[in-house]
Every structure is written in structure tokens, then in C-alpha cells.
Amino acid sequence: MLVPDFPFSYDRWLSHPAGLGSLPPAMHGTEVAVIGGGMSGLTAAYELLRLGISPVLYEAEQLGGRMRSLPFPGNPEYKAEMGAMRFPIAARSLFHYIDLLGLPTRPFPNPLAQGTPSTLIDLNGDRDRARTTEELPGVYQEVADAWDKALQERADLATLRDAIQRRDVTTLKTVWNSLVKEFDDQSFYGFLATSPTFQSFRHREIFGQVGFGTGGWDTDFPNSVLEILRVVVTEADDHQVGIVGGSSQVPNGLWEHRPETLAHWPRGTSLSSLHGGRPRPAVTRLRRTADGVRVTDESGEEREFPAVIFTPHVWTLLNRIDCDPALLSTPLWTAVERTHYMGASKLFVLADRPFWRDADPATGQDMMSMTLTDRMPRGVYLFDDGPDRPGVMCLSYTWNDDSLKFATLSAEERLETLLTKLGAIYPDVDIRSHIIGGPLTVTWETEPRFMGAFKNNLPGHYRYQRRLFTQFMQDGMDPEQRGFFLCGDDVSWTAGFAEGAVTTALNAVWGVLRHLGGTTHPDNPGPGDLFDIHAPLELPYD
Structure with missing residues (x-):
């Protein structure tokens, strides 16, 4: 999922033999707080551990976050995927960890997918059953053709996908940035209604109810069309698989995994062993100090950290945690307030x-x-x-x-x-x-x-999303604003996908590495080292 807003190849950074970077030996063992034990928090904590840092993980409920595989009572080998349950194979950074843990996958039974035995569409009282789109009545093919033509004619889909396949950053950003300027203020429904191929309301209704790929799209109609275009161009809505045994095995697996290569820590160290088998409880208070951030948890314990990584939904900073206003700048607080979640x-x-x-x-x-x-x-x-x-x-x-x-x-x-x-x-x-x-x-x-399930920007919210995503770049901030790093899929450009949780966690790891005086290897620069090349377009504010 080479996201066109910031097309950095996280999978290559992860797999490079030089590793993600190194710290000065004097900083080894430094405690860094990681708040939230979902996919983003476990990714960040795992990579900090490998760098020789001592991550202190806080979790309010259970490890996994929205990677929540709930066993059926009496039949625990069978799981209900309450959150994330289908993962596009384009999510190569996520699959770095799935493969690391040796977890098997299988095709997900999406509507009309190759591995789905059959699909039944019940619309306006009529029922049609098929294995492929071609077996459906002609009106469905008309809708599929209308969607494809709208994407090709108005979003230059073929050029974008070709640039992603070749990792051609220059072409990708040139085309995508022009789309951001054109469509930032347009809703998904507005995009359809103004497309020549979707002038029929019946076609728009069918597309909203049925859609293609993962199913209907009408619940996304009020959202920014840029959110939809990102999903389509990265093929996040296609070629999806499920994780055999449940998605929660990924974050829980990272909690228990013993990395083969570790700085500072003895071989066999895991996140679990560092924490005595359980994370710290929920965070209740965050305060800036002269040397970092003071974290208070619900047991009443206070600890001060030179750096903190925050991974839960950003709304929890508004109502679940007593936050020092100095934790973020006013523009960032505005972006937090304006975040829009899907149910x-x-x-x-x-x-x-x-x-x-x-x-x-x-x-x-x-x-x-x-x-x-x-x-x-x-x-x-x-x-x-x-x-x-x-x-x-x-x-x-x-x-x-x-x-x-x-x-x-x-x-x-x-x-x-x-x-x-x-x-x-x-x-x-x-x-x-x-x-x-x-x-x-x-x-x-x-x-x-x-x-909410995940963030989805409304029209005009691109500027807010850019503030949240780029917050890991802190060299230009006032010193008292540094050391607190936001990440998680709602900070990413592709919310609702575990890939976004992973990649923004890696941004935060890069930020902590730099904050503590570390560096990346010259042969394996990180997202912040190449930020100017990949930076998201900055739209004018006035």
C-alpha cells in the first residue's frame, strides 16, 4: 500500500539488513512510554526493543486493540473477528510481521471474490445470485463500467497504479497532488454525481448498496472522495486474506516474540519478559515536564519519560485522559478535535x-x-x-x-x-x-x-490529516513541544487498515530514534530522512 500522499517504502526499510538505525550506547535501556497495545503500539514497542530501548507499554483493556479475535465460549478454537478481519496483500509492511510470526492466511470470502462460493444480492426486493460479476444482470455490469470509467477519466487510475507498481515517486506524487488540489473539498457522492458515467440515480443507488471489491460504498458517501481514491489506487479493497486462527495473533505474537537481532538486550528478551507478562494499566494523565512527559496510570503510579508514543484513537486525548494543553500545539489540537470517525x-x-x-x-x-x-x-x-x-x-x-x-x-x-x-x-x-x-x-x-471503528476524513479535512501525519517530524518544533509522538491508523492516510497502524508506528520509531540522538544507517534512510522527497502536499490555509 504505497500511499500516494507519502510514498515511502516502509517494507524495504523494515527488511534492509542494516536495520532501522542505532542509538548512542549511553542511551541503551532508556525507558520510552508506548500508550496503547493495539497493532500500532505493539509495532512501535517491538521495534524500540530491537533498538535497545526499554519500551513501557500501557494498555487500558486487552492487547490487540481492533485486532480483536473473540473466541466462542465452549469452542475457543473458533473466533469472531470483531475488528480487523480482512487484509490486502498489498499491505507489505503488515505482512512483514505476519510472515515474521509464521501466521498462515487464506482468501477472504468477499462478495464475488474468486474464493467465494457464491454471492447473493438482495436489492429493492429482488434477489440475484452469482459467482462473478458477469453472471449478474446487465445493470450491475453497467455500474461496474461506470465506476471504472469514472476512475480512469477523472482520477487517472491506470497511471497511479502503474507508478505504485514501479515505485515511481515522482510520477505518483505529480498525479496525486493534482487530485488533492481538485478534490479535497468534494464528497464521494459528489464525485459520483458529477461524473458523466453516473448520471443515473439508479446506478448510484446500486453502487452504494452493492459496490465492488468489499461491497457497498454508500456509508462512505459523505466522506472525502480522496479517502476512497487512496483505497482504490493502493488496491486495499481487493485481493484480501484472513489470518487463520484470528488477527489478534499478530499484536499478541509481537508481545511474545524474541527478536533474533537485538541491541543492548540479552538474547531471548521479549516485550512480555520486560513487563513481567503484563503491560501497565490505562493512562489517566499526561503532563509536560522540563525533561519530557510525566505519565500517570490508573494505579496512581507516575513515571517521567524523555519520549512518549501515543497510539489510541486521538479522541481519547479529549475525554479519557487528563491532558496538559502544552502536550500539542493549538493547530494539532484543532486537528484532533476535527477527526471524524466511522461507526x-x-x-x-x-x-x-x-x-x-x-x-x-x-x-x-x-x-x-x-x-x-x-x-x-x-x-x-x-x-x-x-x-x-x-x-x-x-x-x-x-x-x-x-x-x-x-x-x-x-x-x-x-x-x-x-x-x-x-x-x-x-x-x-x-x-x-x-x-x-x-x-x-x-x-x-x-x-x-x-x-468509532476508524477515522474517515470529511471533505476539506486534508489539512488536518496532514498535521497529524507529519507530527513525527519534530526538528522544527519548539523544544517544549517535542518528544510526544502520535501514531495509529487514524493518524495514517489509510485509516481502517492495519497497514496504516504499522507505518505510522514506524514513523514514531524514527522520531524517537532521532529524539534520543540516534541515526539511521546511510544505506537505509528512514521516513524522516527522506521526508522532503515524499512529503504530503501542503495546501494553502488562507
Whole structure:
């Protein structure tokens, strides 16, 4: 996912034999706070450990963050992916760690994906089943063609993708920066409605409900079209896989992993061993000091650190943590306040077997399919490990307004509602009789330490995002503003993707390395060393 705003090759920086850099020996063992034990926090802590730093990890709930694989009670080998569950193979920095941990993957059953047995589209009361787009009624191909033409004619998609494949930074930034200037103030829906190929409202409605790649796009309609174009040009919405055994194995694996190459620490040291097996509890207070940042946790313990990496959703700086206003500059606080989060809800059950693969005696087709619908469930995903083993069913995956429809319902009420709605789509299928576990459910906007699934910028928010992303570059800041580093997928240009959590964590690692007097190897410059070449476009403010 070579993001065009900042097309630095993090995967190459990670894999280079020279490593990420080195510290002066006198700084080895220096304690640096890492707040948040999700994918970003574990990435940062793991790489700080390898550099010879002593990361002190704080986590309010459980390791993993939104890489949350919840086991079914009584059947813990089966997991419900409450957060991240599908990962594009273009996410090469994330896969650096997946491969490091030796975790197997398998194709994710997205609608009409090659490995998906079948897809059923339930729209405006009509139902169509297919394995490929070509098998759907002609209007769906019209919509697919309209989307492709809009991307080629208005966003120069072919040129951008070719530049990404060749890692041609000059071409990529030239084309992308012109798109930023043109479309920063335009919503996704506005982009569609002003495209000559999408003049039909029916086409826009079908595209919003069904979409292509991972499914419908209408919950993104109010967001900046730049957010969508980033996903498309990096192919983040295509060629996706799931992690066998659950996505939480990645952050938890980094917690336990013993790096082969370590500065300062004895062989066999892990993050877990440094922490006695558990991280510090939730942070409740942050204060600037003459020499760094003082961190107070909910046990009442205070520690002072020369540097702090902050990885949770930035809104927690506004309401969950008592923050010193001097922690960030006023423009950065404004960017934090303006961050816009997407909501999301899911509900999973465990079935006795993958009964959905049974042949319908009337049609010969599967009893159920991966389902896209304009009704309340919106997206249904089916996972199986063979005909004689239980299967996991995600009976609903929804976003924003559709997610809020579930927010006030208990897990049991959600299940009853979904079974009723799905009964109208599959009147001859008795889903309830096959359920042996669950329901397991989440609504991310009501999770108190998340307040949303991920960031998604509204039109005009590019300038705020640039401030957050570039905050790791601190040489030009006043000295009292340095040493506190923001990262996480909501700081990245591609929020909602674990790749963004990883890459912004690596930005923060570079920032801490420089802050403590360290350097990168001349043969392996880091993101800050090449910042001027890759820097995001700076739009005028006045």
C-alpha cells in the first residue's frame, strides 16, 4: 500500500539488513512510554526493543486493540473477528510481521471474490445470485463500467497504479497532488454525481448498496472522495486474506516474540519478559515536564519519560485522559478535535456445520451465500473449515447509520432482529436450528475507548490529516513541544487498515530514534530522512 500522499517504502526499510538505525550506547535501556497495545503500539514497542530501548507499554483493556479475535465460549478454537478481519496483500509492511510470526492466511470470502462460493444480492426486493460479476444482470455490469470509467477519466487510475507498481515517486506524487488540489473539498457522492458515467440515480443507488471489491460504498458517501481514491489506487479493497486462527495473533505474537537481532538486550528478551507478562494499566494523565512527559496510570503510579508514543484513537486525548494543553500545539489540537470517525457493528454466531453449502433441492444452489442486502443486515459472511466442523457466521456487518440501528439493542435482540430479516431473504433456511454459539457482537462507536471503528476524513479535512501525519517530524518544533509522538491508523492516510497502524508506528520509531540522538544507517534512510522527497502536499490555509 504505497500511499500516494507519502510514498515511502516502509517494507524495504523494515527488511534492509542494516536495520532501522542505532542509538548512542549511553542511551541503551532508556525507558520510552508506548500508550496503547493495539497493532500500532505493539509495532512501535517491538521495534524500540530491537533498538535497545526499554519500551513501557500501557494498555487500558486487552492487547490487540481492533485486532480483536473473540473466541466462542465452549469452542475457543473458533473466533469472531470483531475488528480487523480482512487484509490486502498489498499491505507489505503488515505482512512483514505476519510472515515474521509464521501466521498462515487464506482468501477472504468477499462478495464475488474468486474464493467465494457464491454471492447473493438482495436489492429493492429482488434477489440475484452469482459467482462473478458477469453472471449478474446487465445493470450491475453497467455500474461496474461506470465506476471504472469514472476512475480512469477523472482520477487517472491506470497511471497511479502503474507508478505504485514501479515505485515511481515522482510520477505518483505529480498525479496525486493534482487530485488533492481538485478534490479535497468534494464528497464521494459528489464525485459520483458529477461524473458523466453516473448520471443515473439508479446506478448510484446500486453502487452504494452493492459496490465492488468489499461491497457497498454508500456509508462512505459523505466522506472525502480522496479517502476512497487512496483505497482504490493502493488496491486495499481487493485481493484480501484472513489470518487463520484470528488477527489478534499478530499484536499478541509481537508481545511474545524474541527478536533474533537485538541491541543492548540479552538474547531471548521479549516485550512480555520486560513487563513481567503484563503491560501497565490505562493512562489517566499526561503532563509536560522540563525533561519530557510525566505519565500517570490508573494505579496512581507516575513515571517521567524523555519520549512518549501515543497510539489510541486521538479522541481519547479529549475525554479519557487528563491532558496538559502544552502536550500539542493549538493547530494539532484543532486537528484532533476535527477527526471524524466511522461507526461499525458486527454480530457473529457459531453454527454446528457449514449448512449453507447444502444444495437447495429446488434449485441445486447453495442454501445460503455471502449476502449483500439493502435490509438491516447489509453484509453476511460465511466461514467454514470443512463439512464436518462448525462454521462461523457473521450475520451482519454494518457501518455508520446502519450500525446505529443496532446500538440500543442487546446481543439477543440483535440476533432476533437479524434472524427475522434474513428469514425474508432465505425463507426456506432455518438458521436458528444450526446455531451452537453466540451471539458475539460489537458496536465500535459505543466502545468507550474507541468511540468509532476508524477515522474517515470529511471533505476539506486534508489539512488536518496532514498535521497529524507529519507530527513525527519534530526538528522544527519548539523544544517544549517535542518528544510526544502520535501514531495509529487514524493518524495514517489509510485509516481502517492495519497497514496504516504499522507505518505510522514506524514513523514514531524514527522520531524517537532521532529524539534520543540516534541515526539511521546511510544505506537505509528512514521516513524522516527522506521526508522532503515524499512529503504530503501542503495546501494553502488562507
